[in-house]
Amino acid sequence: MIAQDSIGPNGDGDIVVIDGLRKSYGAVEVLRGIDLKVKKGDAVVIVGSSGSGKSTCLRCINRLEEPTSGRIVVGGHEATGKNVDLNALRRRIGMVFQSINLYPHKTALGNVTLALRKVIGLSKAEADAKALKHLELVGLAHKADSYPAQLSGGQQQRVGIARAMALEPQVMLFDEPTSALDPELVGEVLNVMVRTKELGMTMIVVTHEMQFARDVADRVVFMDHGSVLAQGTPEEILVSPQNPRIREFVTRTKS
């Protein structure tokens, strides 16, 4: 355990600091002490086999999963601990889900405006304008009045990104955002993610899209059995990995 003040608010320009994160389900330890720092504006891509704890790690950051121990700081604010205002924390952290999770009874616009109105407290006109701006950014302003079921999977996920981005979070978490999509719809979502990065958004992405990791990541984190096995540039981790376990993974994901 490092001292309280050594992490400091925004001390080293780190938006997210994870320190000694552990998570157990009963006797099964799925995260065995994760340390991770994410600089403002960086895209960190977490890769690894299924069951390595990537998603759990991501979901601990906005406390959709309750860490067993360890400390997480987001934007200088404690994210772990009993007295954290979870709603305030989550409002500053955007999340995009593998299962997309658009609200089926609301239009694309309604999906984006809900939190703008009920969490931020914008008026209907302000929320609509802001939501439209973000739907525009994901190229779906013309689908504002469509319901999720009337959109393709790729379009749905782009609305999901707009919904999270509209709250102007300090960091965006992407939990396998393209894994549930038909292959031909993956590209449009990845393109929107690239644009998100270009807008200067800090991103933590769990994905199996190795091309995306190579092209977009500032840093790649390789997780294995609940631990960070290695982290570095995409070149270091995905192109010429030193670790035999990672070499094996990289060879298998090349197809």
Next chain:
Amino acid sequence: MDQIVRYFFDFPLMADYWPDILKGFLITVEMSVLTVVIGIPLGLLIAIIRLYGIKPLNALIIFYIDFFRSIPQLVLIVLAYFALPHLGLILDPFTATVVALAIVLSAFAEEIFWAGINAVHKGQWEAGRSTGLGFTQTLAYIILPQVVRISIPPLTNRAIGISKGTTLGSVIAVPELLSVTSSIQSNVANPTALTVGALLFLALFLPFVRFTRWLEQAYAHPRS
């Protein structure tokens, strides 16, 4: 054929009884509406309380639901009318019947809403919470609208089934439609009164069923 008409469709014979029949019909309408208007919101309220997961309270709720779903409505009406006075609560026959039926409906409605809440994908909760919405906000704006939609058909079935239990009010002398028409039947020795009663029940419940179909449409969201 002539016999059937004479026994079941001798409407002129009813001439003297229309005011009584109408009164009985209105009482049945009132009891049905009150049962539904009290029972369904009460069921929803109980389901919502159950969702907050307060252990001793939930044990009580589950007992309430299981008890009132199991006990025959007739027994409950009789108990409400004859037993509650011993506890200091005196209800008139009309109120006793409505209270008993509304409680039974609330128990069934709770289970329907509870099943509906569980049928909504947990990702919906996570999506709402991840944007900073609180538990109650997520429930109100995201979960319940979806729950209501999927719950309407089973709720309709239950509401109709239990509203028809208003006829059981006759055992404690509520002058509702069926009790009125069956005593007319004995008076004139002709079952046409029951035919009239049946037609009026149709007149009551068919619009109700149409209304819930409309409600289903109103809550529907495009599927493709």
